[in-house]
Amino acid sequence: MAADGNTLRWKLGWSPWLVIGSIVIVSTIVGVALEATGWFFILGLAAGFGTWYWGVVEINNSYQPYIESFLSRSEQNAKRGINVEDGELYNLTYTSGQSPLLVEPDDTYFNTTIVVTETSINLNKGATYNMKSRSGKGGGTNEEIYYDQVTGVQSHQGGNVTELEIQMSGGNSTKIRSNKTDTVDSVVSDVRQRVRKLKRPGAGRQRPDTTGSMAHAAGSEQQEPPRRSSANDSTDRSAPDDTGTESSSHDSSPHPVTAVADSVGRDANPRDPLAEELCRMLADPSANEAQLETTLETVVDRLERTKAVTDTVERIDDPTATTQVESAKRTLVEQDDTLSNTVERLLDRLLEGEEASTVTELEETLSEREAELERHKAVENRLRDAASSICRDASQRGVVSFQSEDVIDRLDRLAAALKREDIVLETPDSTGGFSSVVDDVERTARPQTAQSRQLLETIGNPEQTEAQRRSALQSAVETLDEFADLQAAVADIGERDVRRRLDSLDDELQSEDGAVYRHLADRVRELESMLNRGGVDDVQLYAIYQESTFYDRTFLPRLSRSQTESESVDTDQLRSTVDARIASIENEYVSVRADHNHTIPTHFLSLAEELSAEADSLERRHPQRAAGVLSATDDLLGHVEQLYERNEYSVMLRRLRG
Structure with missing residues (x-):
């Protein structure tokens, strides 16, 4: 036994709670006496951990x-x-x-x-x-x-x-x-x-x-x-072969053993469970090595036993010759398996010399066993052919070399090479399925946007990193969420609702007179023409509905009220207010907000300028109508500003999402 080392440090390392707790308690008591409990508690905790770790180092260095x-x-x-x-x-x-x-x-x-x-x-x-x-x-x-x-x-x-x-x-x-x-x-x-x-x-x-062996062991020191x-030895007991001819290079392509075993399993279609299991495990690149070794050894043992029983039975030239039957029986006694035991019982019954009916039964049983032997021989031949093909292909590929022509010896050598990982069965590249799917989607869907093309390229390219795939998928998910929000907003607006609103607005404008009403009627017909041409998506349909709703519920009622007012109004003040708001919108939004879509707002700004010009022409003859037009224009500009504010909120959300 090795030296005991430092017994105190050994015991300290195995008792962490006792060491740390004891030192902390003693240190705390001292801290209470000196009215510095907190500092001494921390000091005791540090000293306890240090003392315990001092013991741990002793254990790890000397165990x-x-x-x-x-x-x-x-x-x-x-x-x-x-x-x-x-x-x-x-x-x-x-x-x-x-x-x-x-x-x-x-x-x-x-x-x-x-x-x-x-x-x-x-x-x-x-x-x-x-x-x-x-x-x-x-x-x-x-x-x-x-x-x-x-x-x-x-x-x-x-x-x-x-x-x-x-x-x-x-x-x-x-x-x-x-x-x-x-x-x-x-x-x-x-x-x-x-x-x-x-x-x-x-x-x-x-x-x-055993007695002699024990005596010999006692005397031979x-x-x-x-x-x-x-179990504590970190090195492998097995040494490489002296020939050094086996190749240790790992081929990145699927091993020929896998392909040949899969082909033999499909073509031969073995009925024997053991043969089927051997072909399945050799064809599986991820098969467990221990299970594969067990199956190969079982196959080799089955072949050896079947060959021994076959040779024994074939040596019986005359079933009535007692000497030959008894000799075959003695040979079968050494084979402890189901087939040899069954044949041995048949030979026992043959030696007992039963009546003719029993002999007939034995002959039938023997015939069945012979058929079974033929099946086993056929299985043996298939296994030998499969093993020979696998070993021959492995030898031709240069992944392993064989010194013997015997199939069993070659299988043993191949199993040893698999165990030592000189031969590695690899699974084919798993990215091929994604690549084919991506190719099919690109041919059928023909993506138009840069984001969709980037998503397909990232998924189908095996060289892309996990972070790149995650970024592409996250961007696609965010786009789908935004699209779902947009669909929810426009889902309740249909083409029939828009046409009904435009028809009502057109009927109302036909009964009015004035340049403003004519311009609005032209705009309504322009919107109807867009619907008739077709190709209007849900977002455009939503915009047309909102514009017609504004005309019907806000602009026309206010314009009508402004025309019927009899009190005097200050048109100059209204005109200056409208002009100032138009200039303010152009300077604060249109000129500097490059990240906004100005199509709809600039349309309403143009309408506001036309309304302001219409008010100038009406000021001398109809000052009340001019004031109404200017008031409606001012309200229109207020809605334009609100539109920019809502658009600013959407732009800010997109910026936050990246």
């Missing part, structure tokens, strides 16, 4: 040797009594509990040391270490699992913890958790390769003499230590 010593003791317990000359050693470590803020090590560490040898898996569980108290135990008793007891090895990912599950023939399973996914994957890969190697036809199944892969 690593404790972990290494803990793992070393666990490894020593795991290697006791085991011949590990050709074994691989793994530490599966996970943590629990919450450490104080800024403290790097976790509260409690649990470790299981696994030694994988040629014939068995040796587990040493129960190693725990409490980092706060710097105490623990190095592990419990060793458990040895022989490979002929193992039916499967899997890993399960759950959050930050990966669980290793070793399934055994008796239906039991052993589960071990670790925070290091890479180490668990290395154990799974190592155990699967050793189990597959041991269960291949012709491989030996003899267990070693100079033996070579096993290689170790720890």
Whole structure:
């Protein structure tokens, strides 16, 4: 065990609330005595944090040797009594509990040391270490699992913890958790390769003499230590191949494995779930590597077992020859799977020599099994063809090189390259869909405004930044909102309403006499002509309605009242007022407000000048009418000023929106 270091600082770092609270309380008591409570409280708080952080620095600088010593003791317990000359050693470590803020090590560490040898898996569980108290135990008793007891090895990912599950023939399973996914994957890969190697036809199944091995381990203290892969080791245990011929360059285009697997899956249309799963996962650029490795290993194991059963059955030349059947049965006993067990039962029934009816039934069953074997052979051929095509294309592309012609060896090498990320399956560029949609919209809609063209260009260009896309979309949304407000304002005004108002105004003007009435009648006919030509949008329709409403409800009544007034009026004063207001509007709005639309206001200013001239001609003969015309003109100028004020409010809103 490493040196204990500074025990006081270690305890301070693990007790933040106790340290800070104690110092603050003592400092506050002193501050009360000295009548400076606030200053001493702040001083105590700062001193408490400083003292606690002083302990945190000690913990973070010295906790690593404790972990290494803990793992070393666990490894020593795991290697006791085991011949590990050709074994691989793994530490599966996970943590629990919450450490104080800024403290790097976790509260409690649990470790299981696994030694994988040629014939068995040796587990040493129960190693725990409490980092706060710097105490623990190095592990419990060793458990040895022989490979002929193992039916499967899997890993399960759950959050930050990966669980290793070793399934055994008796239906039991052993589960071990670790925070290091890479180490668990290395154990799974190592155990699967050793189990597959041991269960291949012709491989030996003899267990070693554990007594002799233990004696040999006790007497051989100079033996070579096993290689170790720890959950705290940041480097990868696997080394690159000596040939160095595999390409590590990552092609930006979709990998040929994806295209070939997708083509084979569509053309062959495999009915076997395993074959379908293999084609699907190889065709999926985002497939999980662990699941892909599991599927490939399952396919290889299925091919090996099917080939072994097929070879065994084909060696039976005469089904009535007991010697051949018994030899085939002994061979099938070594294959622990559904197909070999089924064929083994058929051979048992064949050896029992049942009656003719039973023999007929066996023949039918055997015929079905032969058909099943043919289907498996067909699946095997399709899988081999697909795998051969994938590997051949990968070799031609130069992304991986193969030293063997065997399909299974090539698949193993390809899976290893995928695991090491020498080969990367990439998803095609996802911007192509937007580009095609933008092209279709530009062809069909043909945008006219600069804003709409900018929006389509920003969305369809993959080189645009997120900020540029956000700005274009925000501008489009604001424009749509303004358009919705405008539609709400003009929605209640229809062409029928405007025509009705113009007809009423025209009837009223026809019954009056005077230049002003003639000019208004001309303006009404001009507005009617605009409606008859068509092409008037909602905004123009709204403007025509407002203009005719002003004439009907404001201008004509006031003009009529001014003509009927009998009292004397001061036309000179009215004329000077009107002229001054016209000059004021032209100087304060028309000449200096370049951001306004002056079309409608200048029209009314021209009308006001004409009315002022009409009043001059009426002044000698009809002074009251001249005064009425000037009064109506003054009211008209007031409405023009109000129009500019409302327009100024709209311009200010647009400026605020950017």
